[in-house]
Amino acid sequence: xxxxxxxxxxxxxxxxxxxxxxxxxxxxxxxxxxxxxxxxxxxxxxxxxxxxxxxxxxxxxxxxxxxxxxxxxxxxxxxxxxxxxxxxxxxxxxxxxxxxxxxxxxxxxxxxxxxxxxxxxxxxxxxxxxxxxxxxxxxxxxxxxxxxxxxxxxxxxxxxxxxxxxxxxxxxxxxxxxxxxxxxxxxxxxxxxxxxxxxxxxxxxxxxxxxxxxxxxxxxxxxxxxxxxxxxxxxxxxxxxxxxxxxxxxxxxxxxxxxxx
Amino acid sequence: xxxxxxxxxxxxxxxxxxxxxxxxxxxxxxxxxxxxxxxxxxxxxxxxxxxxxxxxxxxxxxxxxxxxxxxxxxxxxxxxxxxxxxxxxxxxxxxxxxxxxxxxxxxxxxxxxxxxxxxxxxxxxxxxxxxxxxxxxxxxxxxxxxxxxxxxxxxxxxxxxxxxxxxxxxxxxxxxxxxxxxxxxxxxxxxxxxxxxxxxxxxxxxxxxxxxxxxxxxxxxxxxxxxxxxxxxxxxxxxxxxxxxxxxxxxxxxxxxxxxxxxxxxxxxxxxxxxxxxxxxxxxxxxxxxxxxxxxxxxxxxxxxxxxxxxxxxxxxxxxxxxxxxxxxx
Numbered sequence: 001x002x003x004x005x006x007x008x009x010x011x012x013x014x015x016x017x018x019x020x021x022x023x024x025x026x027x028x029x030x031x032x033x034x035x036x037x038x039x040x041x042x043x044x045x046x047x048x049x050x051x052x053x054x055x056x057x058x059x060x061x062x063x064x065x066x067x068x069x070x071x072x073x074x075x076x077x078x079x080x081x082x083x084x085x086x087x088x089x090x091x092x093x094x095x096x097x098x099x100x101x102x103x104x105x106x107x108x109x110x111x112x113x114x115x116x117x118x119x120x121x122x123x124x125x126x127x128x129x130x131x132x133x134x135x136x137x138x139x140x141x142x143x144x145x146x147x148x149x150x151x152x153x154x155x156x157x158x159x160x161x162x163x164x165x166x167x168x169x170x171x172x173x174x175x176x177x178x179x180x181x182x183x184x185x186x187x188x189x190x191x192x193x194x195x196x197x198x199x200x201x202x203x204x205x206x207x208x209x210x211x212x213x214x215x216x217x218x219x220x221x222x223x224x225x226x227x228x229x230x231x232x233x234x235x236x237x238x239x240x241x242x243x244x245x246x247x248x249x250x251x252x253x254x255x256x257x258x259x260x261x
Numbered sequence: 262x263x264x265x266x267x268x269x270x271x272x273x274x275x276x277x278x279x280x281x282x283x284x285x286x287x288x289x290x291x292x293x294x295x296x297x298x299x300x301x302x303x304x305x306x307x308x309x310x311x312x313x314x315x316x317x318x319x320x321x322x323x324x325x326x327x328x329x330x331x332x333x334x335x336x337x338x339x340x341x342x343x344x345x346x347x348x349x350x351x352x353x354x355x356x357x358x359x360x361x362x363x364x365x366x367x368x369x370x371x372x373x374x375x376x377x378x379x380x381x382x383x384x385x386x387x388x389x390x391x392x393x394x395x396x397x398x399x400x401x402x403x404x405x406x407x408x409x410x411x412x413x414x415x416x417x418x419x420x421x422x423x424x425x426x427x428x429x430x431x432x433x434x435x436x437x438x439x440x441x442x443x444x445x446x447x448x449x450x451x452x453x454x455x456x457x458x459x460x461x462x463x464x465x466x467x468x469x470x471x472x473x474x475x476x477x478x479x480x481x482x483x484x485x486x487x488x489x490x491x492x493x494x495x496x497x498x499x500x501x502x503x504x505x506x507x508x509x510x511x512x513x514x515x516x517x518x519x520x521x522x523x524x525x526x527x528x529x530x531x532x533x534x535x536x537x538x539x540x541x542x543x544x545x546x547x548x549x550x551x552x553x554x555x556x557x558x559x560x561x562x563x564x565x566x567x568x569x570x571x572x573x574x575x576x577x578x579x580x581x582x583x584x585x586x587x588x589x590x591x
Contacts, residue, residue: 092352259335
């Protein structure tokens, strides 16, 4: 009675599992959506005067700051993916899966796919709230699509990092322990001010070398500049690189954890 | 139905870990199709490492084994296709329900789509979890988790089932239920069962053949009856009423048999002439004016076999599992 099961079906059932896990843990779905919106609301309220600075690229701080929730959502995606896989290691669930004909790719794609679905939901909610609050996207509908795609790529990159840490350590606590470090990278970037307006030299230098700046600017550029080829190329370039490296690293970590002859 | 390919053949299997002793040291065993093989040993003896190798989850350092006719190293996927396994910890996702687990497992095991729901429901019913099927597993008791674990191992109708300490930590009722299900699988469905345990009673009650493992080596193998027959003679265990007279009691007992290991404050001997000497022992103790708190006669047990082969008693044994005659002696 046992027949083969396609990779597609394996990935879909693992995605279903990942989404079920997330939906059943309000703490894993509410913070990634609510906290970034709260933070952007606070920033818009408190930093709107920054738009008066000479050279500030936007008339509305909301247009400038709406990229931030995408980054924070991506960080939460890393926690969700990492914690879930770490739990699979620590509970021995990975061994149960290893005893089935499931291929490793399906586990990873399923886990990341589930997290990406939540990230997509988050992206749509951030944009919806943005539009309600007066967000304008200079690049139009196409720009919105590019923002969502880039946002998902960034989420994939960070989810891959979380998955790597979760699989390497087998500890959800370790995954959560890395979270503050990601936040440091986020705040040492051009997340709150354009790089050219950062007056402190060391901060500007770090922000210039920090790839997170280019991810943020890639999301931001269709909103405030329209179609900016360089910003998009750098944003997509770093996002693709991050996703490729982190997913490859997590696939390698999974190969080490999910041993079978 | 079983055939000769439903068995397990192990030849010189070794597993070494870095900077450690051999967890499994050159073991050989044979499990016949349709039988329950009890793999008995204390914690750390090498039981789980053996199971991990036989289920293809851990490559052996040396040696070979065939499970269901397939080599565990060269034919891993084929081995996994014919086995089911419930490993030492019930490996379940606390956020999924029992029914969710069935959906996941039936899909990944390639059960045809139209059969999945019915198969899952039937197995949940079989292990008595129908009412709890919609609840998250994190609210299950230990016994419920173990039963779900067993049901998941049976999703694809395996010919060979590995159960790694399936009743450890369970209450007596849950343990009894699990025994009944395992026995039924072997007797009615013809499933070959490889069961590890540290409970003597479990191995004795369930297994057709037993392998006793200690420090990575198999120290005894046979049917429960043949192993106990090797020991043959019963053991007399006595607790003196006055604890400081334990040595005097032991000296009397040694006239009637060979001393064996016993708990502190207790003297024990394997009786040279079996139960024939009992009245003589009582008279000798009385003649020395020794009073006793308890006077127990143990029929030979698997623990005696373990003791005879290793010089130690098994861990994890529970009181009351030996058939014993107990009599307070004034």
